[in-house]
Amino acid sequence: MMTDSAFIQPPPIARAKKNDSLMRRQRFYGWLMGSPAFLGLILFIFVPFVMAIVLSFTDQRLLSPNPTEGVGLRNYDRLLAVSWLKQDAQRDEQNKLVLDIKGEPQFERLRTVLRQDPSYKGYSELSTVTFSDSRVVVLAKDPLFIKSFINTIKFAFLVIPLQCGAALLLALLVNMGLKGTNFFRTAYFAPVVTSMVVVSIVWTFLYHKDIGLVNEFLHSVSFGLIDKINWLGDPAWSMPAIVIMSAWQGAGYQMLIFLAGLQNISEDLYEAASLDGANSWQKFVNVTLPGLRNTTIFVIMSTTIAAFGLFTQVDVMTSGGPADSTTTVMYHAVRKGFREQDIGYGATISVVYFLVILAIALGQKYYFDKREK
Known part of the structure; x- marks a missing residue:
């Protein structure tokens, strides 16, 4: 027979101590499991950035017999003076x-x-x-820094709408559930997991003025009206060529994000729109786009940050030319810091560029948050 003591609950103080001990253990295991990621962030992001700030105030060179000396704000004056x-x-x-x-x-x-x-x-x-x-x-x-920054802004303004629009279109097609969806989903995503160096080399051959498939295709479909374009040798076409290739290569990643957003939209909303007599375009404008709002914000912000980091395509395909028409800030920083071995000045470019990207990202966040209110 059970006694009354079996039904006696522990006092509130004991329960509070037990809950507090459980929370401490959960926090401990949380920090323990996240420690590899935190360590990686500290070693590969925080520490290099602090070192870049320190080096930006010096005349450090990669290989030099002279000792490193502090130069104050001379590197920043050299970079920003206009x-x-x-x-x-x-x-x-x-x-x-x-x-x-x-x-x-x-x-x-x-x-x-x-x-x-x-x-x-x-x-x-x-x-x-x-x-x-x-x-x-x-x-x-440093006029080349100003030109590089303008080229980077130009690339971002061209590639963001093109890449995000193509990704949304591909996601809509895949989400329709047509035959061969799995094949096309894999085909669209394949460029994302392919090395950017390999993709850039392949597209360099595709853009070849005399034997490239791009010119041959345009010449054929236009019945000879479109002459051969010097995609990578003409300053007017070099940046658009890199934009097209970059949008094609990165659209698959944004497609998967948009696809996940589409699948989270309730079918009841589309059924209600059908009952109200809405056509396909009205459903897209009034149901799909509002349902993808947060997804679109994330895609635009991530694509913007990636666009401002343009380097590999330029390094492989054009080396910043012709006539510096494709030189970007990242390419300029690497060229100054490593190829010209001016580590102090390259670090200065990196620090200033980080602040610019941070300001742009915060500005986008403020704009989207304000629109949401």
């Missing part, structure tokens, strides 16, 4: 404009002007705007 000057066209003794061979106003050599003024020491031409009898020259101590 100025301008105005030049008037040259005139003869009769105050008439002096024209060159092309019949355009002639100006004094910019190099001569810069050497005459000590305040322009270290500056080079970035861009020039010419008016009728004068011109404004924008100067920078």
Whole structure:
């Protein structure tokens, strides 16, 4: 026979201590299981970034017999310094404009002007705007960094809508449940798991001006109206060529994310829309897109960060050319830091670029959070 003591519950203090002990053990095991990942983040992200900040204030070189010295903000001044000057066209003794061979106003050599003024020491031409009898020259101590940053922004603005749009289209097709869905899902995702170096080499052959399949295809479908395009040798086409290849290579990853989002949308919403007489386009606009809102935000932000890290395609396909039309900030940093062995300046580029990407990511988050409210 059971006594009354069997039904006596432990006092609240004992239960609280037991729950507190359980929570401590859970936290301990949580930190223990996450410790490899935390250690990797510290060793491969936090420590290198701190080292980059320290090196950015030095003149450290990769191989140099001279000891490393602190240079203060000299690397940042070299990277970010921008100025301008105005030049008037040259005139003869009769105050008439002096024209060159092309019949355009002639100006004094910019190099001569810069050497005459000590305040322009270290500056080079970035861009020039010419008016009728004068011109404004924008100067920078590292004009290639400014060009690289503009090229990176251009790449991001082109590849983000193209890649995300293609990924959403592929996800919609796969989600329709047609025959061969598994095959096409594998085919679309295959470029993602393929080495970017291999993909870049293959597309270099595809873009070949004389024997590339891309030009042959365009020449055939246009019945000879489209002439052969120098995809990687023409500054007007080199960046679009890299954009197309990058969007094709990365769309498969975003496709899987969109596909997961599509499968989380309740079928009841589509049935309700059908009962209201909505057609396919109205279902897509009023049901599918709102249901994919959070997924779309994640895809856009992740694609943006990946776009600003463009390096491999440029390194393999164009080496930054032609005429620096495909040079990106990451390529510029690697070239300065390792190929030219200027570690201090390469670290400076990395630090500034990290802050720029962080600001862009936070700006996107703020914009999407504000729209959600």
